[in-house]
Amino acid sequence: xxxxxxxxxxxxxxxxxxxxxxxxxxxxxxxxxxxxxxxxxxxxxxxxxxxxxxxxxxxxxxxxxxxxxxxxxxxxxxxxxxxxxxxxxxxxxxxxxxxxxxxxxxxxxxxxxxxxxxxxxxxxxxxxxxxxxxxxxxxxxxxxxxxxxxxxxxxxxxxxxxxxxxxxxxxxxxxxxxxxxxxxxxxxxxxxxxxxxxxxxxxxxxxxxxxxxxxxxxxxxxxxxxxxxxxxxxxxxxxxxxxxxxxxxxxxxxxxxxxxxxxxxxxxxxxxxxxxxxxxxxxxxxxxxxxxxxxxxxxxxxxxxxxxxxxxxxxxxxx
Amino acid sequence: xxxxxxxxxxxxxxxxxxxxxxxxxxxxxxxxxxxxxxxxxxxxxxxxxxxxxxxxxxxxxxxxxxxxxxxxxxxxxxxxxxxxxxxxxxxxxxxxxxxxxxxxxxxxxxxxxxxxxxxxxxxxxxxxxxxxxxxxxxxxxxxxxxxxxxxxxxxxxxxxxxxxxxxxxxxxxxxxxxxxxxxxxxxxxxxxxxxxxxxxxxxxxxxxxxxxxxxxxxxxxxxxxxxxxxxxxxxxxxxxxxxxxxxxxxxxxxxxxxxxxxxxxxxxxxxxxxxxxxxxxxxxxxxxxxxxxxxxxxxxxxxxxxxxxxxxxxxxxxxx
Numbered sequence: 001x002x003x004x005x006x007x008x009x010x011x012x013x014x015x016x017x018x019x020x021x022x023x024x025x026x027x028x029x030x031x032x033x034x035x036x037x038x039x040x041x042x043x044x045x046x047x048x049x050x051x052x053x054x055x056x057x058x059x060x061x062x063x064x065x066x067x068x069x070x071x072x073x074x075x076x077x078x079x080x081x082x083x084x085x086x087x088x089x090x091x092x093x094x095x096x097x098x099x100x101x102x103x104x105x106x107x108x109x110x111x112x113x114x115x116x117x118x119x120x121x122x123x124x125x126x127x128x129x130x131x132x133x134x135x136x137x138x139x140x141x142x143x144x145x146x147x148x149x150x151x152x153x154x155x156x157x158x159x160x161x162x163x164x165x166x167x168x169x170x171x172x173x174x175x176x177x178x179x180x181x182x183x184x185x186x187x188x189x190x191x192x193x194x195x196x197x198x199x200x201x202x203x204x205x206x207x208x209x210x211x212x213x214x215x216x217x218x219x220x221x222x223x224x225x226x227x228x229x230x231x232x233x234x235x236x237x238x239x240x241x242x243x244x245x246x247x248x249x250x251x252x253x254x255x256x257x258x259x260x261x262x263x264x265x266x267x268x269x270x271x272x273x274x275x276x277x278x279x280x281x282x283x284x285x286x287x288x289x290x291x292x293x294x295x296x297x298x299x300x301x302x303x304x305x306x307x308x309x310x311x312x313x314x315x316x317x318x319x
Numbered sequence: 320x321x322x323x324x325x326x327x328x329x330x331x332x333x334x335x336x337x338x339x340x341x342x343x344x345x346x347x348x349x350x351x352x353x354x355x356x357x358x359x360x361x362x363x364x365x366x367x368x369x370x371x372x373x374x375x376x377x378x379x380x381x382x383x384x385x386x387x388x389x390x391x392x393x394x395x396x397x398x399x400x401x402x403x404x405x406x407x408x409x410x411x412x413x414x415x416x417x418x419x420x421x422x423x424x425x426x427x428x429x430x431x432x433x434x435x436x437x438x439x440x441x442x443x444x445x446x447x448x449x450x451x452x453x454x455x456x457x458x459x460x461x462x463x464x465x466x467x468x469x470x471x472x473x474x475x476x477x478x479x480x481x482x483x484x485x486x487x488x489x490x491x492x493x494x495x496x497x498x499x500x501x502x503x504x505x506x507x508x509x510x511x512x513x514x515x516x517x518x519x520x521x522x523x524x525x526x527x528x529x530x531x532x533x534x535x536x537x538x539x540x541x542x543x544x545x546x547x548x549x550x551x552x553x554x555x556x557x558x559x560x561x562x563x564x565x566x567x568x569x570x571x572x573x574x575x576x577x578x579x580x581x582x583x584x585x586x587x588x589x590x591x592x593x594x595x596x597x598x599x600x601x602x603x604x605x606x607x608x609x610x611x612x613x614x615x616x617x618x619x620x621x622x623x624x625x626x627x628x629x630x631x632x633x634x635x636x637x638x639x
Contacts, residue, residue: 028449030527035455038440038501041432045474045496046462052480053473110364113357116349125365130625132368134617135375137558138578139610142587143371146378146603154374154391186368194628201629218349239464247468250558254578277472278563287476294472298465305464 050298056291066287075288079280079296082289088273091177092246095272099181099245104237107189108230111196112222126197130190141254144183145171168266171255176271180251192237199233200226239308243301249274273297375614378607379403383589386603395604403604407612410580417569418576419612425487425561425572426554429494433550434543437497441504442535446517456505463498471559478564489564490572494554500546507542508535541627548624555617573613580609 060070079085110129114122135143146152148170150159164170171179203226211221253275256267270279274297281290332340346354374391381395389395407415444452474493475484483489512535520530558574565571568579581587586601 028447031443031447031449031452034439034443034447034527034531037436039455041436041492041496042458042462042498044477045470045493046498047458049470049473049477052477056473056476106364109360113361116357122361125361126629127622127625128365129368130628131618131621132372133552134614134621135372135610137556137574138581139574139613142577142581142606142610143375145587146374147371152386152391152603154370156391186371190368191628194625198629212348219353243464243469249468253562254581274468274472281472281475290472291476294469298469298473301465301469302461305461308464309460 050295053291053294053298056288057295059288059291061286061288064285071288075286075292078286078289079293082276082280084270084276085273087268088270088276092248092272095177095180095248096242096245098177099184100238100242102181103185103189103192103241104234106185107192107196107237108227108234110189111193111200112226114193115197115200116218116222126193130194133187133190136187137250138254140183140187141251144179144186145255148179172266173268176252176255176267179255180248183251184245188241192241196230196233196237199230203229235308239304243304246297246300247274248272249278253278375607375610379604379611381604383602399604400608403602403608406601406605407608410584411568414568415573415576415580415609415612418571418573421487421570422555422572422574422613425490425494425557426551428491429554430547430550432491432495433497433500434546436495437500437546438504438536438539438543439531441501442508442531444501444505445508446512446514446535459498459501459505462496463502467553468559471563474560475563484564485566485570487570490557490561493560494550494557497546497550500550503546504539504542507539512538541630544624545627545630548620548627551620552617555613573609577606577609577613581606 055068056066057075058071058073059066059068060074061067114126145167147155148159149167150156150164150170151166153159159170207225208221211225216224249272252267252271256269256271256275270276273293277290277293277297280286280293349357370392377392377394378386379400380397381389381393382399385395385399440455444456470493478484478489483492516534517530520534525533556574557572558578561570561572561575562578565575568576571579583596584598584601584605586603586605589599589602
């Protein structure tokens, strides 16, 4: 193309930008056609809601209809002044402090123990762990209520041994972070075990054989070879679990929701920040405060996302 | 005994030899303490994951008094399963079946739309260079690490603005945005599609669209399996979105329906005095049947999809 151009007389200077823009458009037109549907849904359901929430967080809802830019920072102030703000963030903080390190440690331990000496039984166990991920959302909450009811639970010997007689002895405000951790681990661990198992399988056998030759036993190989090599996946899991757990909503909403769950009185109706955001909108009609609080949570999630990409730099973008 | 003798296959190994082989196979270099510890932990967690599922299946067969009297992992009767199923079917004139139909509808449409958007996009991001490509990749990365629940309330405001609240579209359309799918597709084609193949086809006069349809798509079967699994799972279990966007109970999907069912009936606490307005006569077995209705399709998909997850398509997306 450039060679041909060289043999032709130079086009007038004024035409040059137009033709090159046109040809570039022609060259990239098909590419844009391919990404267009994705780009549109990204605008509508990825970037759009975020930007619209930003707009609404500065809007005044006191008349019921949004008055854009009418509120200044008062919605943010309302969120910070809300008496349940510290309560919900303290709750989620406790939940994160328990669920994130414990969840990751147990997933890694189980993946390593399974993959150490693979056989038919370990494959069956991995499938068993994995399949429990099918029990999630509302049904998981209900199953856990049953599991924690000393009168019908298959773990009743354990519960009674610990001195619990009623569901309310087991499910009370102080135990909620642990209960949500148990729920999250039940539904999510299997998937992560499978992912980490895949990562462990990808470690080159040559390295491991060399270690065996040098007299490493199985546990030394785990500590000095496997763990350091799967470090990136552990960080990846950390960030995704952190960003996901900050948004906790379904479990406390169902557990604290109905009067006839038998645990309603013991579980606050608003326990997590996301529930508080929901509550601002649908109980108090203050969509501005909902937007402000959602954005705060969004920024926490985005911060985690940004950290994972920049700080570890392990997502591939090729040129 | 000569060397040849011990190698002869028809000579049965001695008991000691068999023990030795068993030992090496099972214990290997973990040590006897390590062996016990390893299996102790693995089986303990097997109980943690398995017993609740087993209990749920058995609970379908027991009446409320039987749940209290029989051992927790005992079987009740087939008649009770049938009764529970009947009550679920008859609840609000078959509303549960409507919810199941909605779940299928939302999941299928969401799956189709999201794949239609993310596969062409991921493909072209991998093979072509055009202005705006890096920006799009960055936005994909950031939105992909964002949990979907972070956007539910802002999305409610947006859908409310365009009057889509309380329509099936409020659940289906947001599901079309699947940045993780785009990213996995991008990685898949960037690392496994030979550029020469495409160039050769182009020289032969193949258009870009034909290239995608006849060369790229047929190569993507394992990728499609993984994407379909993740997307199916997310859509089928979607609770927060439908819970916020829908208020007509005929439009609910199964998860939101289950929540509504438990709140409206005595099923969870059959023995207690219910609050006014609560429908009585429902028992825990009904919840278990309802739950299995939700879980079994996912469990089947999980069984099929496990190999894609372990197969390393996930881990391929991260620099090891």
